[in-house]
Amino acid sequence: MKTWKLSTLDALFAAIAGKQTLYIPADVAGQPVFARWEPGLAMTRALNTGRSAKDLFFPQVEDLARFRVAGKTVSVSPAQALQEPFVIFGVRACDCRSFDILDSVFLAEPADTFYQARREQATVVTLACSQPEETCFCTSLGIDPQAPGGDVSCWMAEDTLYLQANTEKGEALLASLPRLEDGEKPDADSSVFDKLPLKDLDFSAFSGKALMDWFNSPVWERLSQSCLGCGSCTFVCPTCQCYDVRDFDTGHGVQRYRCWDSCMYSDFTMMAHGTNRPTQKERFRQRFMHKLVYHPNNHGGQIGCVGCGRCLQKCPISMNIVKVANALKEGKA
Amino acid sequence: MNLTRDPLIPMVAQVTDIRADTPDVKTFRVVGLDGKKPMEHIPGQCAMLSMPGVGEALFSITSSPTNEDYLEFSIKKCGCVTNWLHAIEPGQQLTLRGPYGNGFPVDTDFLGKDLLFIAGGIGLAPLRSVINYVRHYRERYGSVDIVYGARSKEDLVDYQEILTQWCREDGIHVHLTIDNPQPDWEGHVGFVPNYVKELAFDTGKTVVMCGPPIMIKFTLAGLEELGFRRDQVYTTFELKMKCALGKCGRCNIGDKYVCKDGPVFRLDQMTQLPDEY
Amino acid sequence: MQSRVIEKAASLLESGACTRVLGWKAGAFFYDVTPAVFTCAQEVREQMVFNPFCGANLSKYLIAESRKEGRIAVFLKPCDTFSFVQLQKEHRIARDKVWAVGVQCRGMCDIDSLKELGLKGVTAVEEAEDDLRVTTLYQEKTISRKEALSPRCHTCKSRKLLDCDELIGDQGQDLPSSRFAQVEALEAMTPEERFAFWRGELSKCIRCNACRNVCPACSCEKCVFDNPNSGVQNKAAASSFEENLFHIIRAFHVAGRCTDCGECTRVCPQHIPLHLLNRKFIKDMNEFYGPYQAGGDFDAKPPMLAFTLDDPEASIITNGRDGQ
Amino acid sequence: MQVNETFTPTIVAFCCNWCSYAGADLSGTNRLQYPANVKIIRIPCSCRLNPMFILRAFQRGADGVILCGCHPGDCHYTTGNYYARRRMTLLFSLLDFMGIERERTRVEWVSAAEGAKFAATMNDFTQTITRLGPNRRLEDLRCKVE
Structure with missing residues (x-):
């Protein structure tokens, strides 16, 4: 295990950024977000970013290809996948787990090469939590916020940053940094995690029962009735991966891009003859069935949620996966 | 690092023949730019046809794999992309990717069956x-x-x-x-x-x-x-699709992606x- | 207040005066209350809450709810009643299907205001007169209710309860408000500063559409931004232009109908002060065409549906700069 | 403010069919000069101008947008231009509030008989926009030709 003085954290960032692009969680226009580090940019004091770390692997908007159309002919020039290595510092354990969930979708055959390239170029440096928010429930999904994983795990204690490489990529990053000293981190106090109000959520029930029982639960009607049908929960969610592919006519060609989409939107499944999820109830059910039942069914029981608590904080009407999971298990809303 | 072409990036193909089947169905014959059949498929599989700027949509491949010269798509006029397709003339290029999906079990379960x-x-x-x-x-x-x-x-x-x-x-x-x-x-x-x-x-x-x-x-x-x-x-x-790769997340019926x-x-x-x- | 609201709701259901009640349902925390429709009195007594965090404006739900069978009772705070009246003016709510109970308001609190005060991990809040006793994972602290108010409530324009069938608390009155101060401060900046301010704010937008979907004035059956034939259907903020376009048009489409309830800013997950765009329109309309409060009454003609022969020309726009 | 000698702005002029569109014709038949980079879009009435059209024009490369309609009181449809006047006043005020140069947008009332006014307005507006320089604050980078 290596150490670095927290008082000179800026110098550590400068050393990393001297070799490759570095992203850290910082306040930009008052909002904590993963931002490209430049001299003077300080880490946010917020526990986590408002938007999740998925932005760096699956950006909200991304060009896929450009087309030229002339008369009856069409030509394609594909966009280039990212080829520059980068480091993302300060990822919390929940967001780090979300990469596994995104991987299981995007890296499944046939792999998404844009996503894959970013994953291969990235070195993920995680940061252990010591002061969780009340909305945190990663522990009930089997995540240890004090052992966050990634290529390098970091802990902050007193005036020291402790770094532990977990992978070859992590070793290489640490080896490239000057003045790292050896040290052992002190045992962290984990008592606050025992006080978390949502720590005892149990998601195991969802893989134990038939899909149709959950689907036909009477609670959906009531749970979805106040849903506004906005996309806040899906866009701040670190595991939501649905996207749309759209064309933009620039006037001198056509740009095909993909952008985040939300299953909460009325046009998500709209076809020429109509939609198969006509009301908010079906759309709402799709989102939570996907997280709690469909995704685990298709990916070895892996729940599509990491307990980051963003949807608890951001939903305009305070409806969220915790309320849904509890209501489903109780069978009443 | 993997620099293969992303599966979302289509190839360019050409419509060589258009047949009006019914008042609102036309059958389009599609070949690659080299004049050959652009892909092999199993009966029941689909392909994404698109016109940049108009949209992309999934269509069943109507021709049999035993046809070695071209693909055919019978398409009913009902939405954005299909309206455009019904207005084009032979010689028009468009983009194509696929084939997608599982297809019918013609070489397994169907064998010997009535x-x-x-x-x-x-x-x-x-x-x-x-x-x-x-x-x-x-x-x-x-x-x-x-x-x-x-x-x-x-x-x-x-x-x-x-x-x-x-x-x-x-x-x-x-x-x-x-x-x-x-x-x-x-x-x-x-x-x-x-x-x-x-x-x-x-x-x-x-x-x-x-x-x-x-x-x-x-x-x-x-x-x-x-x-x-x-x-x-x-x-x-058939449901609304954007990627046809099981990633864009909308064509599912329960936990199955169409x-x-x-x-x-x-x-x-x-x-x-x-x-x- | 909570007990009076719950009793009223339960008795309306028990007497059969209403078949449903639109109110708030308790969540895991004191502050995460969800708007909900209750159908039986027992449910109301068990699950309904009315606390300082019930900030959501329930008026918009009445568009759909008042089209259903039976009468629905709804609890409206003063600023919600402005939306209620405005929606009726637009013929969006069937008034006879609604039993409106006005609830007087001292300003609503917001969890984000608590976080601004540096309170992390808030697990419980207890209301005690003008104080809130806050329990967090790390400490216990008593703060004044005023500190916890939602920013919009600091510049409350009116505590008047309009068009209610009955009241809990007094009728209330208009308040002297400094709600245009922030707009004026921006007007006083140079165009370059204003541009930088808005670029900074709007570049945070993730196009989740929460501002649009929560807005009681945004009641179109199909929004222009959802129309694939409009040419502006963009699900993501694909460029800085798209960000600007969306927010300019969103604000423009509700100009003269926006009651300034502030829901857009409350729900923004990125904390963009969206209400400032709407408020700028309100301020301009007041100055150019005479004072008007959307939803303030049933008679006044909305400025965007009216004109006078001697309306000022666009050259009137000075935005704080002295006579250009 | 940046003055660029070589910059030729693109101006989009939305002209009411019943007045300024004819006014543009008249200025042509009278051989009055106005810049060729003014692109005229005919609309049936000044109140047909959806604010979205103005923003889209900027997106697609306009450096200035001007609306020409009938003089107040002369609307072919009696009142259209009165509504347009309110809408444009508010919209332009908001654009200004967001830091988009106030001079980039303009409303001018030009009748069918005012060929000279049309030409003068366009000359003046073009000069103003040339002085302002290219539209940067409401541009869409995707639409720039590389």
């Missing part, structure tokens, strides 16, 4: 690929019955091919029906589900069905009345899935 094809309207498009494949390898399969219905005689897709080829082959029984009586129509009049019941097929047959959801629902009920089991019935679905796990499903699989289609 096949009953049931189609309604444009639902014949995905079945035509299977029917022509079966006709090509006639000795591998048992008897073939085809029940095909449309709103009117003019709406019967591939009517000429049906009359001049399918109807004339031994061991293939074609049963056509239209919804309402018409002066120049001497065949059966009535909806497909009722016609299937009237024909009272032998319950040993394997059923391959495609058509509007309402037809599928009623025909299935009729078949069950006749004594067919759900695991004898195959159908093919693009990746379908579009062909055996109906006993559907009993454990929601009715969201």
Whole structure:
């Protein structure tokens, strides 16, 4: 295990950024977000970013290809996948787990090469939590916020940053940094995690029962009735991966891009003859069935949620996966 | 690092021939820019056709894999992309990617079986690929019955091919029906589900069905009345898709993605899935 | 207040005066209350809450709810009643299907205001007169209710309860408000500063559409931004232009109908002060065409549906700069 | 402010069919000069101008947008231009509030008989926009030709 003085954290960032692009969680226009580090940019004091770390692997908007159309002919020039290595510092354990969930979708055959390239170029440096928010429930999904994983795990204690490489990529990053000293981190106090109000959520029930029982639960009607049908929960969610592919006519060609989409939107499944999820109830059910039942069914029981608590904080009407999971298990809303 | 072309990036292809089948269905013949067939496929698989700036949409490949020169797509005019397709002329280039989906089990489960094809309207498009494949390898399969219905005689897709080829082959029984009586129509009049019941097929047959959801629902009920089991019935679905790779997240019926796990499903699989289609 | 609201709701259901009640349902925490429709009195007594965090404006739900069978009772705070009246003016709510209970308001609290005060991990809040006793994972602290107010409540324009069938608390009155101060401060900046301010704010937008979907004035059956034939259907903020376009048009489409309830800013997950765009329109309309409060009454003609022969020309726009 | 000698702005002029569109014709038949980079879009009435059109024009490369309609009181449809006047006043005020140069947008009332006024207005507006420089604050980088 290596150490670095927290008082000179800026110098550590400068050393990393001297070799490759570095992203850290910082306040930009008052909002904590993963931002490209430049001299003077300080880490946010917020526990986590408002938007999740998925932005760096699956950006909200991304060009896929450009087309030229002339008369009856069409030509394609594909966009280039990212080829520059980068480091993302300060990822919390929940967001780090979300990469596994995104991987299981995007890296499944046939792999998404844009996503894959970013994953291969990235070195993920995680940061252990010591002061969780009340909305945190990663522990009930089997995540240890004090052992966050990634290529390098970091802990902050007193005036020291402790770094532990977990992978070859992590070793290489640490080896490239000057003045790292050896040290052992002190045992962290984990008592606050025992006080978390949502720590005892149990998601195991969802893989134990038939899909149709959950689907036909009477609670959906009531749970979805106040849903506004906005996309806040899906866009701040670190595991939501649905996207749309759209064309933009620039006037001198056509740009095909993909952008985040939300299953909460009325046009998500709209076809020429109509939609198969006509009301908010079906759309709402799709989102939570996907997280709690469909995704685990298709990916070895892996729940599509990491307990980051963003949807608890951001939903305009305070409806969220915790309320849904509890209501489903109780069978009443 | 992996620098292969992303599966979302299409190739350019060319439409060489356009045939008007019915007032709102045209069949498009598509080849690669080298003039050859752009891809190999299994009957029932689909491909993404797109015109940059207009949109991209998924279509069943109508031609049989045994056709070595081109792909065909029978397409009904109903939305953005299809409206555009219906307005183009031969020689137009467009983009193509695929093939996608599982296709029908023509080389496994169907082998040696008596096949009953049931189609309604444009639902014949995905079945035509299977029917022509079966006709090509006639000795591998048992008897073939085809029940095909449309709103009117003019709406019967591939009517000429049906009359001049399918109807004339031994061991293939074609049963056509239209919804309402018409002066120049001497065949059966009535909806497909009722016609299937009237024909009272032998319950040993394997059923391959495609058509509007309402037809599928009623025909299935009729078949069950006749004594067919759900695991004898195959159908093919289509829902809104953007990627066709199982990633964009919208074409699922329960935990199954139509693009990746379908579009062909055996109906006993559907009993454990929601009715969201 | 909570007990009076719950009793009223339960008795309306028990007497059969209403078949449903639109109110708030308790969540895991004191502050995460969800708007909900209750159908039986027992449910109301068990689950309904009315606390200082019930900030959501329930008026918009009445568009759909008042189209259903039976009468629905709804609890409206003063600023919600402005939306209620405005929606009736637009013929969006069937008034006879609604039993409106006005609830007087001292300003609503917001969890984000607590976080601004540096309170992390808030697990419980207890209301005690003008104080809130806050329990967090790390400490217990008593703060004044005023500190916890939602920013919009600091510049409350009116505590008048409009068009209610009955009241809990007094009728209330208009308040002297400094709600245009922030707009004026921006007007006083140079165009370059204003541009930088808005670029900074709007570049945070993730196009989740929460501002649009929560807005009681955004009641179109199909929004222009959802129309694939409009040419502006963009699900993501694909460029800085798209960000600007969306927010300009969103604000413009509700100009003269926006009651300034502030829901857009409350729900923004990125904390963009969206209400400032709407408020700028309100301020301009007041200055150019005479004072008008959307939803303030049933008679006044909305400025965007009216004109006078001697309306000022666009050259009137000075935005704080002295006579250009 | 940046003065660029070589910069030729693109101006989009939305002209009411019943007045300024004819006014543009008249200025042509009278051989009055106005810059060729003024692109005229005919609309049936000044109140047909959806604010979205103005923003879209900027997106697609306009450096200035001007609306020409009938003089107040002269609307072919009686009142259209009165509504347009309110809408444009508010919209332009908001654009200004967001830091988009106030001079980039303009409303001018030009009748069918005012060919000279049309030409003068366009000359003046073009000069103003040339002085302002290219539209940067409401541009869409995707639409720039590389």
